[in-house]
Amino acid sequence: MKLNKIRASFLLAIILVSVMNSCVAVKEYEKVYVNGTDMKLTANKINKFETSFQVYREAASGANGGKTGGGCGCN
């Protein structure tokens, strides 16, 4: 893998984090929308099986808050 790809990926992540990390703070009582079930920043539990077959059938995995590899004879 070319080193500049890794550098570009890290840089992209850092820039995105910097942009997102503003000082805007939503108060607890204003979080009624972001606390909703569908607003969770994780995959739904029922999707775990789809993620599992995708790990077998595709070369890419990880960066979804779940497993990144290992634990199975998969890619």
Next chain:
Amino acid sequence: MNKLIIILLLLLLLFTSLLCAQEKQTDTIFKKRVLEKTEVDFLMSYYTQDGDHAAVTGGIGTEKLTDITPTFIVALPLNDDDVLTAEVGISAYSSASSSNIDPFDGNQPANPWVESSGASAKDTWVNGSFDYSHSSDDRNTIWGANLSVASEYDYFSIGFGGQISKLFNEKNTELSVKVNAYIDTWNPQYPTELRSGFNVPVGYSTNYKEFDKLGRNTYSFSVSFSQILAKKMQASLFLDVVHQNGLLSTPHQRVYFADTPDFYIDSFHLADDVERLPDTRFKLPIGMRLNYFINEYVTFRSYYRLYTDNWGITAHTAEIELPVKITRSFAVIPTYRYYTQTEADYFAGYNTHLSTQEFYTSDYDLSKFNSNQYGIGLRYTDIFTKLKIFKLGLKTIDLKYSSYNRSDGLKASIVSGGFKFILD
């Protein structure tokens, strides 16, 4: 110079986070239980696939497979601050291509397009895991540890890890760091014609040698960052750095060379070798989620991932979910996922590799392709958990169907179901 810029950006980010935390950290400590009651999830899926590029038979042959996966997850509050989650799952599969590890043990002539009826046609993957988490009194720090064990006929895995999460900026910002290791071991099942004692045709010989190291280790370092961007919008970033070493080849996947003579029994092409892949791999996936509450009926959920590794694969994944509340209790969730990848440096199709190469595979999971996945989900929620089964109150039912189509012809479908209960 680049390193210096990255370090400066990281310091700036850290400084901004701490400043925000100091400025806005005015939470009054009110200690609510992290998990009010024990939750029990029963999940299950039924998966089917078929295609024409089985890796076991060197890139040709049936890929027919079915898989049933019952899974129990129990989340148990140990006290106000601590939660223990246990998961037990089984994956019972029947695979036409795996059956052709030994294509000669059936009742019909051997053929890569026909499923054999031998012992390797079925297997069961069993998985158990424990996850412990502790939250601080102000709920701004969460740390945890996990342990997992998985086993199937030709594979055994032990995994462990830990993580810490820190919430800042009036719980608008969360930064998590996670480390994990999987120590896995193969019990290789080589193609039957390559095993000693098999009665091979006159003249058939290969340079095949068994693998001498059977361990596969995976180490991952993950960072995730989530941020509430507005009252109705939040996003998260995930970065994983993954290093694997050991036996990364799959020992029962055949390879055929273009520059060696071909030998057959019935209609079955005898292997020239098994897949040979490098013994290290470095993976770097970066993912991002963005969720937006459109109105009380519709929410927009999105996900994107960029993946790259040192085997020459670059992949992009994009996914959209659109949960729509039909009534107070029912929601319909249409989903679409697009995936594309380049091929691994070591991939070539059936009978096209050369015997002089160091590494080779004809596993189409490592080929160039794209895929489209369409899904529709249905969710029922009973916030009062009126329906009781013994002491368990039913909270939600989830059902989902997805259809997956890969550009190399592989088609799959999966039906998933989930039942969440709360223990009274």
